[in-house]
Amino acid sequence: MKNLKLITAVFLIVFSFNRMAIAQVAKATDSVEIKKAIEKEAKAKKAYDEWLKLDWPNLKKFRDDNAKVGLPASKENRVVFMGNSITIGWINIDPQFFAGKPYIDRGISGQTTPQMLIRMRADVINLKPKVVVILAGTNDIAGNTGPSTNEMIEDNLASMADLAKANGIKPILCSILPVFDYPWKPGLKPYDRIIEINKWMKDYATTHGMLYLDFYSSMVDDRPGTKAEYSKDGVHPNMAGYKVMEPLVEAAIAKALKMK
Numbered sequence: 001m002k003n004l005k006l007i008t009a010v011f012l013i014v015f016s017f018n019r020m021a022i023a024q025v026a027k028a029t030d031s032v033e034i035k036k037a038i039e040k041e042a043k044a045k046k047a048y049d050e051w052l053k054l055d056w057p058n059l060k061k062f063r064d065d066n067a068k069v070g071l072p073a074s075k076e077n078r079v080v081f082m083g084n085s086i087t088i089g090w091i092n093i094d095p096q097f098f099a100g101k102p103y104i105d106r107g108i109s110g111q112t113t114p115q116m117l118i119r120m121r122a123d124v125i126n127l128k129p130k131v132v133v134i135l136a137g138t139n140d141i142a143g144n145t146g147p148s149t150n151e152m153i154e155d156n157l158a159s160m161a162d163l164a165k166a167n168g169i170k171p172i173l174c175s176i177l178p179v180f181d182y183p184w185k186p187g188l189k190p191y192d193r194i195i196e197i198n199k200w201m202k203d204y205a206t207t208h209g210m211l212y213l214d215f216y217s218s219m220v221d222d223r224p225g226t227k228a229e230y231s232k233d234g235v236h237p238n239m240a241g242y243k244v245m246e247p248l249v250e251a252a253i254a255k256a257l258k259m260k
Contacts, residue, residue, distance in 0.1 A: 057118035058108050069104060072128050077257055078102045081126045082116055082160070083135040085109035086177065088235055094242045104129070112148065113156035114139045120160055125167045131256045132164045133213075133249060135174040138195055138235065141190045142182045150193060154200050161210055170256040172249075173201045175216040180225025183233050191224050211259075213252045218244050 071076040079102060087107025091098050098105060106123040108115070113136050124132050137157065140148040161171040167230050177199040179190050198216055205212035219241065221227045225234050230241035237245065 039116045042060055045071060057115040058111070059119060059122055061108055062106055062123050066122065066127060072130075072222060076102050077131070077253075078104065078127065079131045079133060079253055080104045080106055080129040080137070081133045082120070082124055083107040083133075083253065084111045084116075084139050086138070087135055089236055090242055092247075093237075093239055094246070096147040097242070097246055106154070107135075110139060110144055111136075112145045113137055113153055113160070114140075115145065117156045117159055117163075120163050125169065129169055131172060131253055132160075133172045133174060133253070134164075134211075136162055136214075137176045138179060138190075138194070141176070141193050141197075142188065143177075150197055150200070153197055154204070157197075158204060161204070161208070165210065167209075170211070170213045170259055172213050172252050172256055173205050174213045174249075175201065177235070177237070178216055178220040178224050178226045179235050180223045182235060195224075209259075211252055211256050213248060215245055215248060218248065226231045 020085075075240065081090070082101065086108055087105060088109055090107070091105040097103075104127060106119070108119075116136055118133075137153050139145075140153045157173060161173055164171040176194045179194060181187060182190065194216070198214075202212040202214070204210070219226050219230050219237075226237070226241070230244060231237055
């Protein structure tokens with residue numbers, strides 16, 4: 001009996017030490033993995049920062065695609081969609097909307113209006129569309145490429161629209177979608193600025209013979225932000241959100257094509 005108790009005691013001691021050792025190894029392993037993850041993230045950020053220095057507007061993104069697209073066919077009513085993640089998300093979430101139509105998506109995630117302005121010739125003008133749908137400005141308000149005043153954003157939007165018009169392309173200036181708060185930059189209270197810039201866009205389009213497309217009114221809730229049923233994060237539309245936008249943009253495109 002004494003031997004049995006002794007063996008049990010020894011077993012418990014050894015088991016306890018093994019558990020401690022395993023826990024220490026696990027902790028050390030976790031620390032190594034966390035360190036690796038941090039180093040990987042830092043390396044990726046450094047590579048991204050270096051890339052931004054070399055190609056800040058990301059002209060490389062669509063260079064090959066633009067070459068493959070070529071010039072429009074005879075009587076082709078080509079339309080280019082210029083924008084950010086909301087624009088590229090559109091074709092990713094609802095590719096059927098673009099299928100079989102002369103629509104070209106040139107959205108780049110995270111971009112601001114100064115980056116898009118630099119891309120205008122390569123990604124819009126050189127493709128010779130009849131219409132360009134410009135949906136931009138929200139990332140400027142979020143400060144993705146640094147602080148931007150309303151005037152700075154408006155200047156860039158005006159320049160994009162003016163460039164299009166000067167090259168025989170009908171610009172459609174789209175309202176910034178409603179946002180109550182940016183998940184990646186909380187606390188900015190962007191809603192008042194969005195309303196102000198949208199008002200400016202509508203006035204600019206009216207006085208310059210351009211079209212203003214109001215997505216905002218159909219998607220806003222009482223906060224004011226995007227209605228929950230139209231967006232998971234309050235910024236980017238889901239399928240239901242794009243389904244609200246699609247008939248609106250098609251009506252605007254049809255109207256633009258009839259303009260002289």
